Amino acid sequence: MIKLNNITKVYRTKTIETTALNDIDLHVPKGEFLSIMGPSGCGKSTLLNIIGLLDEPSGGTIRVDGQEVIKYASKATAKFRNEKLGFIFQSFHLIPDLNVIDNVELPLLYRNVSRKDRKEMAAIALESVGLANRKSHFPSQLSGGQKQRVAIARAIVGNPAIILADEPTGNLDSVMGDEVMEILTKLNKEEGTTIVMVTHDERMAKKTDRLIRLYDGSQVA
Ligand SMILES: Nc1ncnc2c1ncn2[C@@H]1O[C@H](COP(=O)(O)OP(=O)(O)O)[C@@H](O)[C@H]1O
Numbered sequence: 374m375i376k377l378n379n380i381t382k383v384y385r386t387k388t389i390e391t392t393a394l395n396d397i398d399l400h401v402p403k404g405e406f407l408s409i410m411g412p413s414g415c416g417k418s419t420l421l422n423i424i425g426l427l428d429e430p431s432g433g434t435i436r437v438d439g440q441e442v443i444k445y446a447s448k449a450t451a452k453f454r455n456e457k458l459g460f461i462f463q464s465f466h467l468i469p470d471l472n473v474i475d476n477v478e479l480p481l482l483y484r485n486v487s488r489k490d491r492k493e494m495a496a497i498a499l500e501s502v503g504l505a506n507r508k509s510h511f512p513s514q515l516s517g518g519q520k521q522r523v524a525i526a527r528a529i530v531g532n533p534a535i536i537l538a539d540e541p542t543g544n545l546d547s548v549m550g551d552e553v554m555e556i557l558t559k560l561n562k563e564e565g566t567t568i569v570m571v572t573h574d575e576r577m578a579k580k581t582d583r584l585i586r587l588y589d590g591s592q593v594a
C-alpha cells in the first residue's frame with residue numbers, strides 16, 4: 374500500500390542544514406496498523422507528512438497504492454491525496470467557526486458530492502464515532518476526546534484507503550485516548566483501513582500490528 378525507498382529529507386536554511394530523515398526504507402502492506410515511535414525531533418512528523426504527500430522528500434521514491442508520486446504540487450496529486458488519505462492530528466485541526474457536521478463534510482467539498490449526500494455521509498461518519506447527537510455543536514463546546522472523534526469522522530468521511538495519524542492521543546487523558554484507539558482499531562479491523570500512527574505512548578503502540586522506531590532521522594528498530 375505504501376512503499377518508501379531511500380527516503381531522505383533535508384531542511385536547508387541560509388545558515389543550517391537539518392537532516393530530518395536519513396535513507397528510510399519502509400513498506401506498509403494493505404490493512405496494516407503501523408505505529409512509529411521515537412524522541413521529539415527524530416523525524417516522525419516529517420515521515421508522516423512525506424507518506425501523506427504533504428511534503429516532498431529531498432531524495433528517494435515513494436509509491437502509494439501502486440502509484441509512484443512525482444509531482445507534488447499538481448492537481449492530480451491533490452485529488453489523489455483527497456481521495457486516498459485521511460489525516461488526524463494531535464491538536465485536532467478543526468475549524469472553530471464551523472459546526473461539527475460542517476467540519477466533517479469538508480473533505481467532500483473538493484469532490485463532486487451533492488450537498489444532500491455530503492450531509493448524509495458526514496452523518497454516517499459521525500455516527501460511527503458515536504457523535505450522532507453533536508452535529509450542531511461547535512468545536513469549543515466539545516471535550517478533547519469528542520474533538521478528536523470529530524477529526525476522525527472528518528478523516529474517514531470519504532472512505533480513504535489510508536489513515537495517517539500524528540500523535541492522535543497526545544492531547545487526551547488515558548480514558549479518551551483509549552476511546553480514540555478503539556475507534557482506530559475498529560476501523561482497521563472492520564474496514565481494512567491501513568493506518569500509520571505516530572505515538573509517544575508505548576501502551577498505544579502495543580495495540581498496533583507493528584512498531585518501528587526512529588532516532589535522529591534513521592530507523593533503528
Ligand atoms: N520546516 C522545517 N524547517 C527546518 N527544520 C525542520 C522543519 N520541520 C522539521 N524540521 C526539523 O526536522 C527534524 C524532525 O522534525 P519532526 O519531523 O517534526 O520531528 P518529530 O515529529 O519526531 O518530533 C527536527 O530536527 C526539526 O527541527
Ligand SMILES: [Mg+2]
Nearest residue numbers: 417418419539
Ligand atoms: Mg511531530
